[in-house]
Amino acid sequence: MLDIGRDISDSDFILIGLGEEWESCEMTEELQAAYEKLRKQIENRDYFVVTTVMDGWIHKMGFDNKRIVAPCGNWNYMQCKAACCPDIWMKGEGIGEVCPKCGAPLVENTVESKPYVETGYLSQWQIYMSWLQKSLNRKLLLLELGVGFRTPTVIRWPFEKTAYLNLKSRLYRVHEKLFQIPDNLEDRGISVPVNSVEWTLSV
Known part of the structure; x- marks a missing residue:
């Protein structure tokens, strides 16, 4: 049985990847509520957010901007x-x-x-890489939310590699259509075939 609250509590580090399902030209009530809930779930934890979403809304949602990188x-x-x-x-x-x-x-x-x-994100990317190194061989929770194949080299494939190399990790892949988990992640990968914004509001 899935228990995201328990997995968040049990983790030393939390890495969040936000993808296309979160992108919007305007801030809807649903999207704002999802951001607020996500932020409350991870506040006071050692987290980092990698987002391929290009609308910039996350920077207005109360997250620590020093813990966000937007390489797209x-x-x-x-x-x-x-x-x-x-x-x-x-x-x-x-x-x-x-x-x-x-x-x-x-x-x-x-x-x-x-x-x-690429000036806008490069310095923050170095901070992210340093943070990720600290998570090696520690309890790492990877929350991949709404990430498709628009830019798979930024979140989707690196998250799979990180989860594979870190035997203490756990990867949630939440997407309405592209929720499949590679076989080599065995019991560390959790596939959730639901729109990730709706899922965030429901857990």
Whole structure:
């Protein structure tokens, strides 16, 4: 029987991966409630959040921003379309519509921009890597929520590898359709075929 509350309590470290099921152009009541519940479940614990969600809502939900990394970027930031410089600017800062360095158009700072300016997340990624090293051979709970195959190299495959290497880990993979767990995780992988936002509200 699944007992996520017990697994959270028993873990030394909690690694959360948020994917496409959490992405939204507007903050709905359901999504806000799910974020708030997730935050309350893990507050005062040693956690880290990796998100491929590009809407930026998580940064307004009371999580510790020092424990969040968003390697796919954020719709709320702009970059030079030509990537002439490493600078990024928040929308509404009066920067205008063109790069002040070269005059090229500004576009959203996300992986969908080609080329993608990675300045916004790289320092935080190093913090995440250091945190992950500390979890080695410790009780690690991996909560993979709503992660599909848009960018599987960021969360989905690394979480599988981490769970495989850490014999004290436990991986929850929650997704409405893409919930399958690799055979090599044996009893450490838990597959939950439910929309992850709805599941978060229900547990």
